[in-house]
Structures are given as C-alpha cells and as structure tokens.
Amino acid sequence: MAVRALVVGGTNGIGYAMACRIASEAKSSVIISGRTKPQSIPHPNIEFRPLDASSMQQIKQYANAFKQSAQQQQLDLLIMTQGIMTMAGRTETPEGIDRKMAVHYYGKQLLIRELLPALKDDAKVVIVFDGKYGNPDKLNWDDLDLKRNFSLGNAANHCMIMNDAMIQWWAAQQRQQGIHHTRHFVHAYPGGVKTGILRDLPWYLRAPAWALGSLIAVSPETCANNLLNGVSKSAAEGNDHGRFWSNIDNKGRLIGNKAIWTEEQMQRIAEHTWKLVDGR
Template sequence: MTIRTIVVGGTSGIGYAIACRIAAASTSHTVLISGRTKPTNIPHPNIEFRPLDATSMRQIKSYTNTLKSSNPAPVLDFLVMSQGIMSTAPRTEVPGEGIDRKMALHYYGKQLLIKELLPLMSPTARVLIVYDGWLGSPEKLIWEDLDLKDPGRYSLKRAADHCTSMMDGMVQVWAREQERKGDEVKRSFVHAYPGGVNTDLLRDVVPSWLQGAVKTVGGVVLTSPDTCAERLLKGTEECVELGRAWSNIDNKGRVLKGKAVWTEEQMDKVATHTWETVDKALAGTG
C-alpha cells in the first residue's frame, strides 16, 4: 500500500491517537508513524513505523531523502507533526548543528519536514501542526535573535514564545507560497492548540514517585489523547471545507479568531532566518 499519511511524533500521545484514527478510517493506504521509539502496540496492519530523531536536521534530511527515493514514492494527503518534549534543561544545542534541542524539535525540524515533503504532497494535502496555535504573536519575538543564541536572552518561556510565534508566521508563509501557484493547488496548513491532554510528556519533569498520582489526576482533569485527536482532525477537515489556506484552531477544533495576520516583511524575516539556520545546521556550521 502507498504511504498517504505521515505522522511525526506518532509513537505516543496525541500523534499516536491521530495515526490510529486515520489508519482505522483509511484501510486502503499506509499510515507512516515516526519518532524515537517504536510503540509497543500497533493496532492496525496499515500502520508502519520508521525511526526518526526529529531534533536533528541531518537526520530529518536523511529520512526525507529515503522517502523521496522509495519505490513507489509516497503521495501524501496528510502530514501531521506533533513531536514535542517537556524539559527544564537550559539551552542545549544539537551536537554539530547549533540549534537548541527544544527549538529544533518544536519548530525548525517541522519546517524542514514540510519543505522536504512538499514535493510529495497532493494538490489538496493537509498539514496539521500540533503545538500552540493560540498564544503566538509577532510582538513576542526578539527579531535580532530569533534562535536565542544570546545566553542572556534564552529562557524556557522565551524559547516557547519564539517557537509558537514563528510557527504562526511560517503557517502563513506556506499558505502564501501555495496561493502564488494559483488555483491548481489547494493545500491547507493548520496550527493547532491541543489544550491540556493526558499524555506522557510530564514524565521527563515529574519525579518518578509522583508520576502515578499525576497520571491519576490527569485522567480526571485533562482531555484524553483520543478525544483530542478526534477534535483536531474534525477541525482540520472543517478548515479544508471552508477553503482556508491557513488556520489556527483551538482544543475543540474551532478556528481561533483575532490571530495576527503577518505582514510581508515579518513573514520574509522569519522565513529567511529559518532557512539560514536550517542550512547552517545541515552544513555543520551552525
């Protein structure tokens, strides 16, 4: 079967729930899930796993090159990216690439995946990025230090603000590039805010003796990954039906109103910075 859906970050949590839902509904094609560790349970025969360390631009490039050279090559209808990490570590660069690990996973790697997989996408493909489509704004950016190389400027909150905000900008950049191609391309780019979801992300920051209690409480007050997956998939389809080239949706799948429409100058600055940073990482000069 041909690969028509790729879910990066699909080995657990929201991404895994999304992959399982798509696989169950689309049994005639393969759903490829990728992440660091193969899930212990793959419940559908049309789910395939391939490992990927999505913090590394070089590993992402190798992964996409393999996909593009495969026979038959995928014809993608859907690219979902939900990879993420919750960590209190200070700025920690990916060895030889010069990008903070958290920012590489949450932002730069996702842009490289889109860029490299775009030639495989159908004219009506959907791209769903599960990160934080709610809180981003161009006003939160330090424009002269977008990748927060200056140690005096780096903080966990600022790194999150930059990734969230630049993601908003690039969603609009991708939509702009698509619209320039004319009516033959009708792809949709969606940046989603999942809200509080009962996943395993807290395992890296909560002491082991507290994890059982956190999991129990989370099951009561947080949304399940499957419910979140259902809402985000429904919201993405509604954006497609409305003909929206780009959208930000909330944890119910509703289009977020009042999101800033970026100026051409703002979009160009973020896009230029993104590709310069990624190119340096690929060349080992970051």
Template sequence: MTFRAVVVGGTSGIGYAMACRLAEANRASPSSVTVVGRTKPATFPHANMEFRHLDASSMRGIKKFTDELKSSGSKLDFLVMSQGILTMQGRTETPEGIDVKMALHYYGKQLLIRELLPVMSDSGRVIIVLDGYLGDPSKLIWDDLDLQTNYSIKKAADHCISMNDAMVQFWANTQPDAPACAKKHFVHAFPGGVNTPIFKSVIPTYLQYPVSLLAKWALTSPEKCAERLLDGTEQQVKECAEQGRFWSNIDNKGNPVKNKAIWTEDQLEKVSKHTWEVIDAVLAVKD
C-alpha cells in the same frame, strides 16, 4: 485511491492517537500511515500502520529521512508533526548547535514541510501540533530569532509558537494558483491539556501516581484530542477554501482561534529567511 500519511512524533500520546485515527478512517482503501519517532510503539492496532525511526531534533537526520521517503515516488496526503519535549533546562544545544527545544518544536517541523511538500497531494493537509493560540509577531526578538543571546524557557516557547504561526501563513501564501479544491491546507493546532506520558518527565516519581489519577479526571484523552484536531482540520479546510484562505489556527475543540494576527510580507520574509539560514547552515556541514 491510495491514502498516505506521515505522523512525526507519533510513537505515543497525541501523535499516536492521530496516527491510529487516520489509519482507522482509511483502512477500507489502500493506505499507509507511517509513525515516525525514536522508539517503535509496542503495538499497532491497524495493519496499515508502520514505523520509521527518526531523531526529529537532527536536521541532517530529517533530511536523510525525507530523501528516503521521497524516493518511493508515492504521494503524501497528511503530514502531522507533534514531536516535542517538556523540560525545565535552559538552552541545551544539539550536536548541530540548535537548542533542542527549538529544533523539535520549530526548525525540524519546517524542514519536514519544506522537504515533503513537493510530494504532497494537491489537497494535502499539514498539521503542526503545538500552540495555535499564543503566537504573535510582537513576541519575537527580531534580531535574535534563534535566541543565541536572549534565551529563556519562556522566550523559546514564544519564538517557536510565533514562528510556527508565521510559517503556516508563509506556506499557504507560496502555493501556486489553483482551484480552491486543489489547495494544500496548513494548520497550527493547540491540543490543550492532554493526558500524555510527556508529563512524567517533569514530575517527581513520588507524585506520579496521584498526578496520574488527577490527570484522568482533569485532562483530555489523546484519543479525544486526536478526534477534535482532525475533525477541526477538515472543517477548516471546507470553510477557509470558501474564503480563499489556506491556513488555520485551531483550538483544543477543533474550532478556529479568533483574532489571529495576519503577518506582513516583510515579517514572513524575515522569519522564513532566518529559518532556512539556520537549517541550511547545518545541512551544509559535511559528516
């Protein structure tokens, strides 16, 4: 059986570690792990890994990428999305008019799911790496979901985290009736503190060396994080199938996050409707 995975944001850090782990685990069978991002990694440790360029903040770029990927006709078993940005800047819009943080952390992830879901295997896994802990419907400004008028760094984080929570439940609920073993599973994962290059973007140069030494001691390695998130996903797939539930929020140990809010149908409809309105308005613009 052929195994196929796509890891967006997989050029470094957590995403790269997850891509390498998936490639290693499936190297005995025909398989491919496509690492997607801006810059090709210097090395790939496994022959079944390949690189595809994508600016994951661009909705039109994502649509072109997914159209090309689907044209191969191959089924997809894993879709992992860890793309993100760490910045203290205020609202900074992409050329498409979406805040770059929200484009990377939320809208682009949902467009990737929407476009690639039709070619995913019946028991495929979709993993969003952001923050499976803190999302909640009460944190949303419901009449300004894209924060055109109420933007702050904290609110952008609240909205991206919470709307991703909503959408893993939305996608799970929209699956057709099928045996439990043939259901796709949707995960929102919290990686915790991980020693990745992203921190260098906000740390002054003169502090980077001492901070890097501290990080090696205090933070989890990307490899350990990848192991926990992927193993935790598989455990949740088994446990949740027995409960008839096909979405999960997992913590940095791979364990289920307790007491997550169950979003109402009305809330899920509002979030999904808003999401497609924003994305499809961009896609409707002719180049």
C-alpha cells in the same frame, strides 16, 4: 475515503492516537516516525520508520529516502506532533540549535519544506503545538533562535509565534507562485492531554502535573478526534474563501483572532529558518 498519512511524533501520545484513528478507516495507510518503535501497533496498515526529529541532517536524509520510496503514493496528510517536555535551560544539538526549539519549530518547518514534493495538491499539513497562545509582541526579531536571550518562556513563545507565521508563509508561497494547489496549513492547539510526556518532567513536578491533568486533560483519543475533525472542517471552510491556513483550538474550532503577518515579516522568519537549518 482512503487516506495516506505521515505522522511524525506518531509513536506515542497525541500522534499515536491520530495515526490509529486514521488507520482505522478502510483502505487508509499511515507511516509513523519517531525515535522508538511503539510496543504495540494495532493496525496492519501502520508502518514505522525511525527518525530523530531534533536533527536537521537526519530529517533531510529521511525526507530524501521518503520521496524516493513514495513517488507513486503521495501524502494526503502530513501531521507533526513531536514534542519534548523539559525544564532544562538552553541545550544545543550538535547543529547548534536548542533541542526544544529544534523539535518544536525548526524540524517541523524543515519537514514541510523537504516533503512538499511528496504531498498531494490538496494535502493538509498539520502542526500540533500551540496555535492559540503565542504573543507576537514578545518576538525578539534580533535573536530569533534565542542564542543570547534564552528562557523556557521565550523559547515556547518563539516556537508558537514562528509556527503561526510560517503556516501563513506557506499559504502565501502557494498563492504567489501561481500553483493550482489547495494545500492547507494548520497550526493546532491540543490543550491538556493525558500523555506520557509528563514523565520527562522533574520528579517533584510529576505528581502535581498528573493531579492537574486528571482534572482538566482529555484522553489522546478524544484530542485526536477533535483535531482531525477540526482540520477537515477548517480546511474546507478556508479553501472556500481562498484562505489556505488555519489555527484551531483543542475542540477543533477555528481561532479567528490571529495576527496577520506582513510579507516582510514572514519572509524574515523564513529566511532565518532556512539559514539555520541549512547551516549557513
């Protein structure tokens, strides 16, 4: 089946493998976006569009241009795999957001919001970060963007948990608005994958990280195959039961023990998110 996809973070690693897997299917077309164009684009139906996914302003400009150019070709898949591996402390973008949190959470949610009009009624939206291990009990409700309580662990957990909450929020919005859409929102856990992201680690951590990765990590191609199959299966099963969000693991299996967020909790996280990304 012909698929039109946008893969943000698709210039390397998991995103690149997912983009190539989709592009290998007849009549499909894929747009990949990231900071730097890949040296090799193996399929003629892959197009590159640059994007700094840590900048909320750039995301808005990118999305506006995308919607203007894609009015007749809406998306079947919006996939966001952008990530950053760093041991640095809080490092703010010019917009006052920690760069790691901007890439792993705020930019992903802004892309969904801004590109929603460009999605087909039955499109699938996929966040690849960590839909498995977040701890809701450790969410700091009074400091969601961690201006005062930043640590690497807190930042990772907040991004995991807020992405979890927001896929449920998007599904709830779809239902509450009475729109006859069956868009499905997925937060995926990729597990250990042999990607170039380890190059961003301090030099003294690269060797042990590579050694551990060689034992437990899979190739980006294997990960891409597992996640894409899991997205299709979880969306079909969820839609059959009126559930338009899913968390999946690195094998593409549904994670069934996720916390269910209340309407008040989801709305509080959404309002915080929009206030921050819009600079209000």
